[in-house]
Amino acid sequence: MNIEFAVRDNLVAQVRAMVAEGRWPRDPPPAGHMRGIDFYNSNDLLVAIVVGAQHFKDSHGYIPPLSNPTSYSERLYARKYFAPLPMPSLADKLEGHAYVRGCLGDAFIPSVVWVGESIDALFAADLPPGRYFLKASHGCGYHLVLTLPKDLVASREQIRRLADAWRVTRFGYDTGEWQYCTFKPRLFLERFIDYRGDEPPEEYKLYCFNGRAEFINFRVERAGEHAGALYDLAWSRLPVDFGRPPVHRDRPKNLEAMIEAAERIATGLSFARIDLYSDGIEDVKFSEITFTPGNARSRLSNPDFDARIGKLLDVGM
Secondary structure (H helix, E strand, O other): OOOOOHHHHHHHHHHHHHHHHHOOOOOOOOEEEEEEEHOOOOHHHHHHHHHHHHHHHHHHHHOOOOOOOOOOOHHHHHHHHOEEEEEEEHHHHEEEEEEEEHOOOHHHHEEEEEOOHHHHHHHHHHOOOEEEEEOOOOOOOOOEEEEEOOOHOOHHHHHHHHHHHHHHHHHHHHOOOOOHHHOOEEEEEEEEEOOOOOOOOOOOEEEEEEOEEEEEEEEEEEEEEEEEEEOOOOEEOOOOOOOEEEEOOOOOOOHHHHHHHHHHHHHOOOOOEEEEOOOOOOOOEEEEEOOOHHHHOOOOOOOOHHHHHHOOOOOOO
């Protein structure tokens, strides 16, 4: 990507000012925690700060204030570098499965029939027929719907190219989402959740601050396009969105169960988005834990809401 000189110079100046004024964190993080400033070497850290700022400007229209963030979007950008994460390995979708199994039990975990490090191992495996998601354990958007066994024959080379590209990508390294680089990526095959027939299941993304859910981003895929809406915990529609086409969803009958599950998962985390699948009636399945939703690029349409939620978000400085 092209980095604007103004973005580079602004962030370099901000970093220098923070160091000169004694506002750059110098103390080590709490035991068992890690921050972006601990993960990167000094050169790569500066690159990640500048590249992340360019992405932020491309989405929000201005250069983020690393040294004095106030809104949710600004603070999420700064958190990537300064916030201590107690369990960055939870960015690994499979580690997330294991963690949630310990919190909530097996019933909340989608069925995984195969895990491996190479796509050739998948082709050689003896797998039950059916519809699945092939996923990578790191990153965002690394998934593909497969029908077994026919797709492993008809689309073999396409699957190989895609999966090999996922596996070798250091997702997030250059933009500050370092947590996806703290473990070795794996591939896995997850049984397709058929709440909506052949369409992907509805998703409920609960934004949790210090273990408490504050709002829910409901998202659904229809004909290959995503639509969404934000709701409060009583399921009243919020006058704000992330720029996706609007969609209405009646209040889920198991809303309280989803909130309880998300808050149990988020216990001990200063901020996390807990993603769940549900039929809206009684069944709930875990999807993933996200520490940097949208990589600070998702733009809230209501500045007042952006500012109010920002007050809940600890930057770590």
